[in-house]
Amino acid sequence: QVAIPVDEVMSGERFRWCENRMKGVRLVPLYRKAKYEKYAERAAGCATWLQFYEMESGEKQLRAANFCHLRLCPMCTARRAMRAAYKLSQVLDWVESKHIGVKYLFLTLTMKNVPGDQLGDALTQLTEAWYRLCHHRQFERSIGGWFRAIEITRNGMQYHPHLHAILAVETAYFSPKSGLYITQAEWRDRWQKALRVDYKPMVRIQTTKAKVKDGGTISAGHAAAVEAAKYAVKDEDYIDPKLPEAEAVQIVRDYTEALHRRRLTAFGGWLKEAAKALDVGDLDDGDLVHVESDTIREDVADYITTYNWHLGAGNYVLAQRELNPFKVIETNVPL
Numbered sequence: 278q279v280a281i282p283v284d285e286v287m288s289g290e291r292f293r294w295c296e297n298r299m300k301g302v303r304l305v306p307l308y309r310k311a312k313y314e315k316y317a318e319r320a321a322g323c324a325t326w327l328q329f330y331e332m333e334s335g336e337k338q339l340r341a342a343n344f345c346h347l348r349l350c351p352m353c354t355a356r357r358a359m360r361a362a363y364k365l366s367q368v369l370d371w372v373e374s375k376h377i378g379v380k381y382l383f384l385t386l387t388m389k390n391v392p393g394d395q396l397g398d399a400l401t402q403l404t405e406a407w408y409r410l411c412h413h414r415q416f417e418r419s420i421g422g423w424f425r426a427i428e429i430t431r432n433g434m435q436y437h438p439h440l441h442a443i444l445a446v447e448t449a450y451f452s453p454k455s456g457l458y459i460t461q462a463e464w465r466d467r468w469q470k471a472l473r474v475d476y477k478p479m480v481r482i483q484t485t486k487a488k489v490k491d492g493g494t495i496s497a498g499h500a501a502a503v504e505a506a507k508y509a510v511k512d513e514d515y516i517d518p519k520l521p522e523a524e525a526v527q528i529v530r531d532y533t534e535a536l537h538r539r540r541l542t543a544f545g546g547w548l549k550e551a552a553k554a555l556d557v558g559d560l561d562d563g564d565l566v567h568v569e570s571d572t573i574r575e576d577v578a579d580y581i582t583t584y585n586w587h588l589g590a591g592n593y594v595l596a597q598r599e600l601n602p603f604k605v606i607e608t609n610v611p612l
């Protein structure tokens with residue numbers, strides 16, 4: 278057995294456990310005041326214990342936790358975004374390996390702002406319009422595969438629902454003679470028709486560029502994945518100490534109603550094939566424990582540690598640290 282100081286708190290984490298947990302604590306009364314009593318209870322109990330595979334160095338990998346899986350929970354939202362970016366990167370890599378020379382485009386499709394009571398209908402309109410757009414002949418001819426995600430931003434008490442999409446195209450797409458290229462004006466025109474509106478909606482189409490991060494370069498596809506896998510809603514939109522409480526409660530209500538049972542992401546074409554082949558599962562939720570590639574596997578970890586959330590300490594406190602019984606001890610094999 279290993280001697281442990283009783284008040285050892287969790288530290289040195291790459292994932293912002295404490296910060297997300299504290300935000301979750303602030304979400305509870307908002308749920309309660311919005312009359313979602315059961316959600317309030319679930320959010321209050323989210324990630325109150327975390328279990329890790331841990332190395333002697335203190336490096337950890339999550340093994341199990343009690344997540345609430347609520348759409349607006351900051352902890353679960355952050356886990357979901359991480360998982361989505363990870364899975365999406367795998368999907369894009371798979372497509373790149375099967376379709377040599379594939380390029381990714383990043384498309385943003387918007388509509389007019391709406392008040393809270395129209396947000397749900399607006400999201401339905403967006404997804405139906407997307408369906409019409411991607412079944413259009415020109416789209417089907419030019420675009421090999423796609424991923425799309427709904428995002429909502431807030432401006433006062435008006436909401437701005439829009440779609441982000443990653444489009445996979447062949448190199449020939451950019452050749453003028455191919456007839457495959459779709460101009461920004463054409464995108465806008467098509468999107469207006471698909472939305473069935475009498476105004477010209479804002480549309481942005483960009484080629485994805487490699488981004489420089491932490492001194493290294495991540496591929497264009499991966500940069501696009503991280504961008505597209507961002508949260509559907511940002512928790513700063515409702516968990517903000519500067520926001521009057523009545524407004525925050527109303528925003529929680531608007532988001533909860535609009536997002537209820539709604540599919541926020543979808544795949545098509547090559548990306549759908551890839552998602553199926555890789556068994557990526559549901560990007561809207563799914564397993565929130567394994568959200569990145571395993572850096573510490575069960576067979577190499579030194580310990581299994583359990584931390585409990587202590588509101589008073591404002592941190593996770595070590596509850597147990599045991600030697601990992603699954604660790605494989607290598608012995609010298611005689612030649």
Ligand SMILES: [Zn+2]
Pocket residue numbers: 320323324344345346347350351352353354
């Ligand atoms: Zn949660």
